[in-house]
Amino acid sequence: MKQSTIIWTLLMVFGGLGLISVQLFRGKGEVYVREVPVEAKSSSKTSPEQTYRWSTYQEVSAKEKDDPGISFSYSRTLGLWVSAFCTLAIFSFLYGDNPLYKFTESVFVGVSAAYAMVVGFWTEIVTNLYAKLLPGMARMSFFPDMESDVQSDLLYLIPLVLSVLLLWRLAPKGNWIARWPLAFFIGATAGIRLISYLETDFIGQLQSTIMPFIVFTADGSLLWIKSLRNTVVIVGVTSCMVYFFFSVEHEGIVKYISRLGIWFLMITFGASFAYTVMGRIALLSARLDFLFNDWLGI
Amino acid sequence: MLEILQNLDRRWIFLVMFVAVAVPLIMGTTFPETPSDQVLAVFDAVDNLPDGSNIVMALDYDPASAGELQPMASAFTRHCALKKHNIYFMTLWPPGINMIEGSINILNEEYPETYKGKYGTKYVNLGFRAGNEGVIKLVVEDLKKSYTTDIHGTNLDNIPLTKNLKNIQQVDLLANVSAGYPGSQEWVLYGSSPFDIPTVVGCTGVQAPIMLPYIPDQLTGMLAAIKGAAEYEQAIINHYPELAKNPKAKEGLVRMGPQLVAHVLLISLIVLGNVIYFLERRQGTA
């Protein structure tokens, strides 16, 4: 049997076992909710008092399914199975590229682009542009809580114009005009980064490195471990910076110092690699936790 | 044998990795953790504040990094709740809104006596604003220029917690959980460093080495990757033993089982790969 066939068979067996276990552990792979009734009274003081009623639903554990007020949630159970399907479909890429993966990947691209648009629209555009330019209309629609004496801030016409120019980039003609808002964006980024990076990452880091090579206690005795550690840090920073300094030929003493710098950098990258591995594995275990715990209930 | 290993289908490695993570996860293997000094610095920063202090919790991550960061965010939330701190939630990542929802659920379900029905007086959800570091620049100088309302559209001037809050320089601590840009580094660059706002962060393994040089001058402490989360959970349990009964408070600790096996597997793979490499060199094929 071909190696790939064995792998595929194993995955199939695992998938099948998973589904069987869902059946065995009835109540798993199902979502139950508690109904929370909401009763809200009209906020208007002038119109006659009116009461509005609706319900929200709070997810509960399957153990509570027989308690009063708890019901089976079709939408959330469907959601759980859709989640499991999406997870397995993406994992199927490990076997090789396939239509199932491509389908879910396409869905992901569409959903994430729309998600970002919707969030940007409601949080920034409606709240910080629409409500600033048309406070009266904003009060009548989305923000009834807004003070009635708030006036339009016409200064916000500037970002509105810049935003329209930015979107002009999608037009077939005259899209060079999008350079104007882009220039604002680039200029602002350069302006705030220049100061912050110099203050925190240049001066701040140099300040943190300025420390004594030799450290004594109050009674004058040498703290040689602390002294050694300080020396390692100072030598490390200096040698790495010498390595980054390409304006002089790396020959003679400079060559040895820069080589020491490379070693420090290798240690840095080794530790970074280890931490990256740690992170990636944590992400995998969280996903498998979803499959085994939330979906299959093993 | 060497030939088999040289031509090994990578899917076998995938399968072994799957088993290495899945088995300890199913078995629920956990190990005791000893909080490191760095984690204790974070613990102390939250714990040494008087009860009811004001804390900004900026949860800048998405579901893609939740496996690593959710345990940290939950642990921060529980620790703040145990101290009855007032919490201001915000995020610079669009999906962060849903991550905040998870923390608010913890407050309402596990600490109802302090937080349930106390929206606006004990916690507030400011939600998301676009602009990355641009938002940080505003909230540290003029909060209401960026956030005029909370996530529910309520005017900040009508919420007791935010009514008199001009900017977040007035809060007692900034706790940030971050998956990258914008996140911990930006909070240090534009917040904690220029304005001396006491800050603790929890970040991914990828970010951890990048954040190290900021400690302790520009950053009070850091939880690095899932190990940091597990140690922080242990530190909280050590001081508040009642939390030991809550399995949800051990999310990070539970993840350290798969972590151990997977790390050992990865080291074995590196060693095996190098053995093959040296054998190839000896045979003159490399």
Place this chain on the structure above:
Amino acid sequence: MKRTVPLLISAVTGFILIGTAFIPMFEEWGNDAMAWFNLLAAFAFILGGGNLLKMQLQKISAQQAGWGYAAVTLIAFFVTLFVGLAKVGVHPNAKFPEFSWSGNYLEVGSAFWWFFEYIFTPLSATMFALLAFYISSAAFRAFRAKNTEATILLIIAVIVLLGRTYASEWLTGGFPNEPIFGEGGITYSDFKLDHLSQIIMDDFTTPGMRAIKIGIALGVASTSLKVLLGVDRSYLGSDQEA
């Protein structure tokens, strides 16, 4: 108009924001500029969505290979956009129930929330979870101790990988807390893997990263100055644009 105005806009904006650090009068202007900056960032999401739409429609109209997937992307995009903008399944704010649009667009239980919780979350989380598999394959095939530098990297990685798990306790937990030589000096327990990995992080990784940070800071400062002074105009693209 095509080049001079943008150069002027970026220079004025940038220098005002630099001025906020030194001139109190500029602070308010700087905050205004940041508020506009944030709004533009939100419009960038819309630009991104519009661009996606344009590309996918081009793919479909040209019947390029895989155009069916482009159609799937568009359907997913429009459905999510509709349920998010129309606040499908969202209840009004309980304080103002007569204002039907006053509710939170991401209310738990709403259609937009459902898309986030059950489609966006598993897809994005699993995409990233795949990396654990690829890093293990890379560890087997690519991480070779070919020279001194690579050997240092691998040894450090192994120490930190073991030191950050309970393996350090199993392998080196028995090291006694006794001095190797003299009083108050290094002890055997200092060589426990968890302690070694902490030393690596504090005393070796920190200086390495610090030097990288200093280098990046200088790079950012010089690039920013080049942009603001109009020396670097690459962001303006070519003059041939329509």
